[in-house]
Amino acid sequence: MVRAEDDSALDRAARAMAAAGVDALLVGPGADLRYLTGYHALPLERLTLLVARADGDHRLIVPRLERPRAEAAEPGVPLVDFAETDDPFKVAAAALGGLERGRLGVGDRLWSTFLLGLQDALPAAAWSRASAVTRELRMRKAPAEVDALRRAGAAIDRVHARVAGLLRPGRTESEVGRDIAELIVAEGHDDVRFVIVASGPNGASPHHETGARALAAGDAVVVDIGGSVDGYCSDSTRDYVIGAAPAGYADAHAALEAAQQAARAAARPGVTAESVDAAARDLLTAAGYGELFVHRTGHGIGLEEHEDPYIVAGNDLVLEPGMAFSIEPGVYARGRWGMRLEDIVVVTDGGCERLNTRDLAAVEVAA
Ligand code: ZN
Ligand code: ZN
Numbered sequence: 001m002v003r004a005e006d007d008s009a010l011d012r013a014a015r016a017m018a019a020a021g022v023d024a025l026l027v028g029p030g031a032d033l034r035y036l037t038g039y040h041a042l043p044l045e046r047l048t049l050l051v052a053r054a055d056g057d058h059r060l061i062v063p064r065l066e067r068p069r070a071e072a073a074e075p076g077v078p079l080v081d082f083a084e085t086d087d088p089f090k091v092a093a094a095a096l097g098g099l100e101r102g103r104l105g106v107g108d109r110l111w112s113t114f115l116l117g118l119q120d121a122l123p124a125a126a127w128s129r130a131s132a133v134t135r136e137l138r139m140r141k142a143p144a145e146v147d148a149l150r151r152a153g154a155a156i157d158r159v160h161a162r163v164a165g166l167l168r169p170g171r172t173e174s175e176v177g178r179d180i181a182e183l184i185v186a187e188g189h190d191d192v193r194f195v196i197v198a199s200g201p202n203g204a205s206p207h208h209e210t211g212a213r214a215l216a217a218g219d220a221v222v223v224d225i226g227g228s229v230d231g232y233c234s235d236s237t238r239d240y241v242i243g244a245a246p247a248g249y250a251d252a253h254a255a256l257e258a259a260q261q262a263a264r265a266a267a268r269p270g271v272t273a274e275s276v277d278a279a280a281r282d283l284l285t286a287a288g289y290g291e292l293f294v295h296r297t298g299h300g301i302g303l304e305e306h307e308d309p310y311i312v313a314g315n316d317l318v319l320e321p322g323m324a325f326s327i328e329p330g331v332y333a334r335g336r337w338g339m340r341l342e343d344i345v346v347v348t349d350g351g352c353e354r355l356n357t358r359d360l361a362a363v364e365v366a367a
């Protein structure tokens with residue numbers, strides 16, 4: 001009865017389960033649940049669990065007090081609620097009737113306390129990771145997902161356009177970070193996912209967030225920021241310099257810009273994820289910065305900031321249209337400075353589309 005245009009994420013998941021020999025997925029709050037049902041569930045100590053079965057007999061199990069939120073999300077799945085004194089694992093086992101000895105894929109982010117309860121209630125089942133099914137679906141973005149990523153990308157570009165005005169000597173990273181968080185929402189995101197303002201030597205720690213360090217003339221500053229629009233994430237890094245750049249910085253940044261462009265030029269259908277990493281890494285290595293590029297070139301992005309596909313040596317996944325990921329080479333000089341240039345791209349039929357389009361040059365800010 002399902003027409004092709006009505007094909008839902010759950011329909012696709014049921015087909016993928018059947019192909020993979022998985023009888024059901026057990027998915028708690030998080031990106032998989034949002035992808036499959038649209039329900040943005042709260043991560044509570046009470047069990048929320050989607051039971052998605054290969055035979056299509058799905059159930060969304062929710063605490064009774066969460067039922068109004070779950071209904072409002074119109075998850076397209078019959079709801080089963082349980083009262084405060086009910087055993088939610090018995091409810092889950094009932095929803096898995098006939099599959100007591102089945103192969104169950106458990107959401108990668110389901111808390112261990114829930115998995116252990118489910119394993120007690122279903123002692124004969126075989127357990128595996130739900131991501132074996134969901135990663136294949138989520139990695140290939142539908143047009144509506146690409147559109148949300150595009151809007152998020154444009155919004156974070158507008159934030160970067162205003163960052164230079166916030167960087168003044170004497171202000172702390174935390175003060176600047178709070179201003180950036182406000183701009184992330186003001187420029188069109190629904191929420192703030194993260195803010196990194198890493199000044200001077202802090203820039204050499206790729207995931208430094210913000211801190212009490214005050215900006216000073218001669219600082220290089222790495223600003224890596226993101227939020228989400230309709231659940232889909234932005235993530236973009238640009239480099240800023242206050243006054244005169246530190247020694248060695250300009251040469252390294254020129255090499256970094258070339259590496260970022262080379263990786264972007266390499267990203268197209270039919271090539272491997274690792275070849276995109278190599279395009280950036282080979283260039284930085286030839287320029288003498290290979291040892292200072294301490295992380296992979298990128299990560300997939302969608303409902304999560306970091307998801308498949310990972311752009312890293314050893315990943316021979318062949319890129320396809322609709323795959324979205326970051327290209328973010330960096331150079332980190334311990335104790336001195338760091339730099340990173342990050343754009344999100346989506347693979348198209350002939351290459352890739354940049355979702356972040358700001359100039360790559362380090363932005364000079366008056367001291
Ligand atoms: Zn990161
Ligand atoms: Zn990133």
Ligand code: ZN
Pocket residue numbers: 224225235236237328342
């Ligand atoms: Zn980032």
